Amino acid sequence: MKQILRETQAVILFMVSLLILWLLIFASQRVVFLAINSVKAVDLSFGDMVGAFWHGGLFDMSIWGYCMILSLVAVLIGQWFCGVGKMLKAMGVFNGLLMGVCIFLLPAEAMVYKAWGHHADVESLSMVADSPELILASAETWFEIVYFIVCGLIAIIIGTLAYRLSCFAASTSIAKSKNSAKTETNKRSYALKGIMTGLVAIMAGLMIIPIRGGLGLAPLNTGMAYFSQSQFANHTAVNPIWNFIYSAKRAKKSEVRYNFVTTDQMDDVFEQMMAQPDEFAKILKDNGSKPNVVVILLESFSAHGIEYLGGYNATPSIDSLRHTGVYFNNFFASSDRSGKGLLAVMCGHPSLPTLRIIQYPQKTQKLPFVAQKLRANGYESQTFIYGGDIGFNNFNSLVNQAGFDNVITENDFSSDQMGDKWGAHDQYTFDRLLETMDKQKEPFFDFYFTLSSHEPYTVPMEKEIDDEYLNSMRYTDKCLGDFMQKAKTRSWWNNTLFVLVADHGHVGPDNVDNTHRKRFNIPLIFTGGALAVSDSMVTNYGTQTDIACTLLSQLNIDSKDFVFSRNLMVKDTASFAFFDFTDGFGYVTPNNYQVYDNPMHQFIRLDKAEADTIKGMVYLQKIAEDFHSR
Numbered sequence: 001m002k003q004i005l006r007e008t009q010a011v012i013l014f015m016v017s018l019l020i021l022w023l024l025i026f027a028s029q030r031v032v033f034l035a036i037n038s039v040k041a042v043d044l045s046f047g048d049m050v051g052a053f054w055h056g057g058l059f060d061m062s063i064w065g066y067c068m069i070l071s072l073v074a075v076l077i078g079q080w081f082c083g084v085g086k087m088l089k090a091m092g093v094f095n096g097l098l099m100g101v102c103i104f105l106l107p108a109e110a111m112v113y114k115a116w117g118h119h120a121d122v123e124s125l126s127m128v129a130d131s132p133e134l135i136l137a138s139a140e141t142w143f144e145i146v147y148f149i150v151c152g153l154i155a156i157i158i159g160t161l162a163y164r165l166s167c168f169a170a171s172t173s174i175a176k177s178k179n180s181a182k183t184e185t186n187k188r189s190y191a192l193k194g195i196m197t198g199l200v201a202i203m204a205g206l207m208i209i210p211i212r213g214g215l216g217l218a219p220l221n222t223g224m225a226y227f228s229q230s231q232f233a234n235h236t237a238v239n240p241i242w243n244f245i246y247s248a249k250r251a252k253k254s255e256v257r258y259n260f261v262t263t264d265q266m267d268d269v270f271e272q273m274m275a276q277p278d279e280f281a282k283i284l285k286d287n288g289s290k291p292n293v294v295v296i297l298l299e300s301f302s303a304h305g306i307e308y309l310g311g312y313n314a315t316p317s318i319d320s321l322r323h324t325g326v327y328f329n330n331f332f333a334s335s336d337r338s339g340k341g342l343l344a345v346m347c348g349h350p351s352l353p354t355l356r357i358i359q360y361p362q363k364t365q366k367l368p369f370v371a372q373k374l375r376a377n378g379y380e381s382q383t384f385i386y387g388g389d390i391g392f393n394n395f396n397s398l399v400n401q402a403g404f405d406n407v408i409t410e411n412d413f414s415s416d417q418m419g420d421k422w423g424a425h426d427q428y429t430f431d432r433l434l435e436t437m438d439k440q441k442e443p444f445f446d447f448y449f450t451l452s453s454h455e456p457y458t459v460p461m462e463k464e465i466d467d468e469y470l471n472s473m474r475y476t477d478k479c480l481g482d483f484m485q486k487a488k489t490r491s492w493w494n495n496t497l498f499v500l501v502a503d504h505g506h507v508g509p510d511n512v513d514n515t516h517r518k519r520f521n522i523p524l525i526f527t528g529g530a531l532a533v534s535d536s537m538v539t540n541y542g543t544q545t546d547i548a549c550t551l552l553s554q555l556n557i558d559s560k561d562f563v564f565s566r567n568l569m570v571k572d573t574a575s576f577a578f579f580d581f582t583d584g585f586g587y588v589t590p591n592n593y594q595v596y597d598n599p600m601h602q603f604i605r606l607d608k609a610e611a612d613t614i615k616g617m618v619y620l621q622k623i624a625e626d627f628h629s630r
Contacts, residue, residue, distance in 0.1 A: 092166020
């Protein structure tokens with residue numbers, strides 16, 4: 001057993017040594033990155049600079065995890081043939097070579113960033129493959145020579161160091177005995193090899209933790225590097241190697257295009273679809289002041305649990321609140337995932353059926369944001385509240401790009417306020433929203449995302465409805481009702497507009513499919529003391545992407561940047577709602593309901609055979625074109 005302990009110690013020493021070496025390499029890379037991009041780096045605060053290294057460490061550890069899992073699998077197999085020590089040495093050479101490649105590439109990647117403004121991805125690689133001279137195009141010959149000499153020397157030194165560290169680790173695995181000169185392999189029985197195989201397999205399995213970025217629900221994604229309102233600080237945190245691997249994994253999805261009609265036809269039809277008259281109904285009080293705006297995004301609230309939308313009466317507060325303001329009965333989710341719904345509300349922008357633009361921060365940073373529009377018009381105090389993991393589904397990148405100056409997440413709540421899985425219960429996050437609003441300077445803009453009605457639907461109240469999903473809606477609805485009652489007693493109430501909307505729909509207790517109206521039909525309610533009207537129903541069809549134009553128009557703020565957003569307060573006989581799912585879309589108008597399946601290349605629901613079927617296709621094709629243009 002002493003030999004097993006020695007070999008286990010050797011493997012751990014090997015892992016720790018190379019972890020330190022990999023972290024040093026990537027820390028040095030960030031220093032070089034900042035030096036090469038010094039024009040932008042000088043504007044970073046000390047906190048942003050430290051944060052870039054701290055948050056970037058997650059991605060550095062992930063790269064180390066990938067290298068270790070490959071190395072450990074090799075040790076696991078190879079120890080049966082040549083022993084642990086020799087395999088550790090071989091893996092030292094393997095890691096040394098990888099480090100050498102990184103040392104050559106990372107400074108060049110920093111120069112690519114300086115020229116293009118974003119890290120290299122698969123698309124960048126195709127450009128460089130066609131014209132490799134692009135990497136050092138602006139460098140003089142002497143610089144190229146020095147670059148290769150310096151990088152070559154550093155690569156040799158680091159590669160040698162990696163090998164020496166592996167040799168040192170391997171030497172601890174050799175059992176020393178005065179009575180035997182047999183080799184390591186001959187000393188070990190098959191039983192001991194089996195034990196060692198199990199131990200190495202466990203260590204390899206543990207590498208999933210750094211690869212995923214920790215033990216949280218959300219796997220590591222680019223958005224976790226977005227910790228600052230400075231985009232350059234966020235880009236500094238991103239590990240270029242990890243980012244390239246991540247982009248390669250998504251490359252096939254991002255190539256998706258739709259070619260239903262010619263480009264000219266698409267532009268003509270899309271322009272007709274989005275055209276609207278200038279006049280619209282005003283619903284806000286005209287008291288000369290800018291109203292506070294609070295968006296409450298309700299997790300999974302669908303028509304299934306809302307009586308006025310034809311569902312079960314699981315949300316009496318919602319039903320009551322609609323009478324206090326303006327409610328929309330033909331409103332649909334833009335898609336079927338939280339990330340897509342969040343982006344649609346915040347940016348007035350739809351996502352594609354098979355991919356989410358929120359997964360591509362380099363593209364979302366070019367989108368318009370409602371928060372940015374409001375900030376430019378005097379809404380300087382802005383808060384985003386989500387009681388869960390802000391790194392989930394790249395939420396973090398979107399929130400930072402939007403420019404919220406105050407972000408409240410699960411880290412701001414105590415352990416006794418947390419649910420079993422996702423984060424803080426809604427009653428506590430609603431309380432935090434109320435406390436925040438009490439302290440803010442008016443006019444303010446807040447965005448609050450609930451989460452208790454997310455599966456597994458465990459809520460801290462006695463069960464009132466048998467169905468778990470509907471019961472969780474009842475709980476959040478109660479929290480909402482209590483919050484609104486308290487809000488009405490505050491001084492800011494008479495000058496505050498609340499926008500209540502769901503992030504997406506739900507299959508519901510009946511487990512409906514994507515062709516069913518209740519799958520995507522969700523609530524949208526404008527309420528609050530800033531409203532000049534009450535109990536007003538709007539029958540126009542629309543989706544979450546239309547909130548941007550509708551809201552900004554009420555505030556007399558230009559919304560032309562939101563090209564996929566329409567004003568729902570316009571008297572509109574040509575209103576429509578477009579939603580998508582994997583892999584298909586729905587297009588709904590007052591006269592027809594159609595659902596199209598892309599793999600089948602046919603409509604799976606078409607209420608009227610003579611219906612205009614081209615508009616939904618055009619809209620989808622336009623989304624894809626927009627995605628590729630950003």
